[in-house]
Amino acid sequence: MYANDPQAPARIRLTVPALRKLKAEGQRIVALTAYDAGFARSMDEAGIDLVLVGDSLGMVCQGHDSTLPVTVDDIVYHVGCVARGLSRTFLVADLPFQSDATPERALEASTRCLQAGAAMVKLEGAGHKLEVIRFLSDREIPVCAHLGLTPQSVLRLGGYKVQGREAAAARKLVEDARAVAAAGADLLVLECVPSELASEITAAIDIPTIGIGAGAGCDGQILVLHDLLGLNSGHRRPRFVKDFLADGGSVLGAFQAYADAVRSGTFPGPEHGY
Template identity: 50%
Template sequence: MKVTVNTLNKMAAEGRKISMLTCYDASFASLLEDAGVDILLVGDSLGMVIQGVDSTLPVTQEEMEYHVRCVARGAKRALVLGDMTFGSYQQSPQQAFANASRLIQAGAHMVKIEGGAYMAETTRFLSERGIPVCAHIGLTPQFVNAFGGYRVQGKSEDDARRIVNDAKVLAEAGASMVLMECVPSALAREITETVAVPTIGIGAGVDVSGQVLVSYDALGVYPGKKARFVKNFMADAQSIQGAVEAYVKAVQDKSFPAAEHTF
């Protein structure tokens, strides 16, 4: 059965965990959904894991469209989520719609936008015009220069309140899903209990509607220091499909993320 926004809402309401992995091509799209992955995120993380640059910032709109088309050709069941690239949506809601519509035309079913409550107008503009939006809050990698690095967000009381407000405002503006990155697990749980849409975590504990990882991280492919929230599912698997199936199962039975993967 095709995964849609309605499917995700039903899963979240019933307490069935949603599994998401990044995906950048047709072959992996087919493999990941055959292994049970619900959402394929065509992430601007491709800048680092595919292109070899040191952040998501250089990835272009045209490159994202290309990879969305590749993934959409390989996906038959999973929902395809496309990242809005740096500079493609911040100027105005109209600019965001022009570029988001190109991702939808390329095969995405939803787009992901980084930023807090100030993105509410853009979120509303897109959702009212038929483009589902995933709001990305907490650690937003496109803000790496403003943050001074990849740091856990929401540790102070003021910062935590700001992030809760971001989630509430964006959900009320029409976001179909809220993704939280690198926030304390207690904060992620509070947000999940507060908003009426599914929540996805990466480094946000187990008490969310679902989980996402960069597929290269989950398969132990990407070199360099492993982030705290990452688990290499390939370590105990006999095949890539087996590793992905193990990830899906661990998300569903809540054994991932474990305490050592959370903040």
């Protein structure tokens, strides 16, 4: 049994408390990125729990080499499109590069995202972002944190690389995860983190974790839409992705196959982790 059973006669829209309940009950959360109403409508029908309008749109929709050129206007536009395709699925909006540099800027961007239809905003990193998380949480804005590989840090990191392999880096990630949860984050994305470390973090905090390239031990999984459908986005295909269109036979079937695989624990497999 899971929160958004596509066969059930009536499904309810997920909420922040409902996401925490899924973690407490050991039910996996199924998440995907979306950028328009059409795909969002199919995800809603397939029983996807959470949709993220990610700044990944800069790479898969706009053709950029990174997420850095994406603006708040871009995110707000796509949030509005996706929101019109959803009736039950929980909608999260990315805060693009430097829109969360200060609490005040983050509040302005977050307000626009929520007014466009999002139920939560996502921001990358810890450190000075802890103040931003507290500031938003104190003002009733749900926040999803994002640790591990943070794509907005690609210039400093020198590329898209697995994070937390060394002991000191692993300890820092655990500390940062506890810190973002204590600051008021309601959800945590872990990207390109060794599977064992992601499992440790998931057990160490009360808020749900959503993995992407972080193994099967997270409370849920997310993939970029284009990766799940096997589309060529013009970028190197990460090892943690799987073409579910080949299994599902149609777009809707691919979403349903992905949801079933996540909830049954067959995805991600060992070959999709680090």
